Amino acid sequence: QQQVKQSPQSLIVQKGGISIINCAYENTAFDYFPWYQQFPGKGPALLIAIRPDVSEKKEGRFTISFNKSAKQFSLHIMDSQPGDSATYFCAATTGNQFYFGTGTSLTVIP
Amino acid sequence: EAGVTQFPSHSVIEKGQTVTLRCDPISGHDNLYWYRRVMGKEIKFLLHFVKESKQDESGMPNNRFLAERTGGTYSTLKVQPAELEDSGVYFCASSRLDTYGYTFGSGTRLTVV
Numbered sequence: 001q002q003q004v005k006q007s008p009q010s011l012i013v014q015k016g017g018i019s020i021i022n023c024a025y026e027n028t029a030f031d032y033f034p035w036y037q038q039f040p041g042k043g044p045a046l047l048i049a050i051r052p053d054v055s056e057k058k059e060g061r062f063t064i065s066f067n068k069s070a071k072q073f074s075l076h077i078m079d080s081q082p083g084d085s086a087t088y089f090c091a092a093t094t095g096n097q098f099y100f101g102t103g104t105s106l107t108v109i110p
Numbered sequence: 111e112a113g114v115t116q117f118p119s120h121s122v123i124e125k126g127q128t129v130t131l132r133c134d135p136i137s138g139h140d141n142l143y144w145y146r147r148v149m150g151k152e153i154k155f156l157l158h159f160v161k162e163s164k165q166d167e168s169g170m171p172n173n174r175f176l177a178e179r180t181g182g183t184y185s186t187l188k189v190q191p192a193e194l195e196d197s198g199v200y201f202c203a204s205s206r207l208d209t210y211g212y213t214f215g216s217g218t219r220l221t222v223v
Contacts, residue, residue, distance in 0.1 A: 002152060032210045043114070043201055043214030044153070089153060093210065096166055097143070097155035 003027060004092050006101025013108050019077040021104045023090035026071065030092040030099075035064065035075045038087045038103075047088070048075070080108045112136065114215035116202050122221045128190040131218045133202030135184070141205040142185050143212065144177060148198040156200075159185060160207070171196075192222045 006023045013019045023033075032051055036044035050057045050064040050073065057064045063076040077084055085108050090101040115134040123129050135142050144156040156175070157167040161182035170177070174193070179185040189196055199219050203212040 004152070006152075034210070036214075041216065043116075043203075043216045045214065046211055049211070091153075095210065097158060097169065098145075098153075098212070099155070100145075100153040102150070102152045 002102075003099035004090060004101045006090050006104060008104060009102065010105040011107070013080045013106065015080060015082060015108055015110050017080050017108075019075075019080045019084070019106055019108070021075045021088055021090070021106070022072065023074065023092075023101050024070075024072045025092050025099075027092070027094070027099075028071070029094045031095070032093050033064070033066065033073050034091050034093075034098075035062075036089040036091065036100075038089065044089055077106075080106075082108045082110050084108050114202055114204050114213050116200075116215035116218050118218060119216065120219045120221075122223060123192055125194055125222055126191045128188065129192055129220060131187045131189075131200050131202075131220070133185045133187070133204075133215060135202070135204030136213055138206065139204035139213070140182065140207045142179060143203045143205075144185070144187055145201040145203065146198050147201065147217075148195075153201065156187075189220075192220075194222050196220060197222045 034049035035047045037047045038044040061078045066073045091098045142159040147153045155169040158165045159179045176188045199217045201217045203214045
């Protein structure tokens with residue numbers, strides 16, 4: 001059973017637009033929710049992460065919105081750029097293994 | 111600091127053969143993890159080392175997979191004998207004991223034909 005469900009599978013956004021990727025989870029014991037960015041031929045790299053005691057975290061153009069009651073969290077990329085084109089994975093953990101979503105392939109069109 | 115190094119980057123083997131993947135974690139990172147992504151699916155946990163000890167190997171698919179971590183440094187993941195369903199990208203990640211943040215390697219793409 002998949003612990004973290006991610007959507008959409010792929011996303012195409014115009015340069016300057018907002019990219020939104022959504023994830024949902026079931027296990028209320030999860031206490032750390034990271035987003036990873038992966039470029040072709042590279043490993044996933046930590047982009048931004050949030051703990052469930054806050055509803056939003058912003059780092060530059062990247063924002064995580066967290067809804068504890070709905071057990072959902074999302075990544076917002078503001079002013080999307082072609083260089084943001086990559087695969088994005090959400091994840092959740094209780095401190096040991098990470099449970100990842102299936103990934104979202106983002107393409108930002110110039 | 112040097113990152114997590116994995117090799118080979120690609121491996122194509124025939125069904126029934128043996129393959130050994132290697133991971134060199136970041137120096138000082140006692141946590142070492144192996145994950146696998148089958149095409150289009152999520153990245154799935156295989157196992158977790160703390161130093162040289164297996165902390166959790168609940169994700170290992172079956173006894174054809176054997177992981178070791180010599181002296182708490184580099185780790186190897188051996189698949190013997192390989193099956194078609196073992197194809198995928200195998201990622202290694204490491205972290206310090208006091209942090210949740212992983213650093214991933216670039217992965218080994220294993221193709222079993």
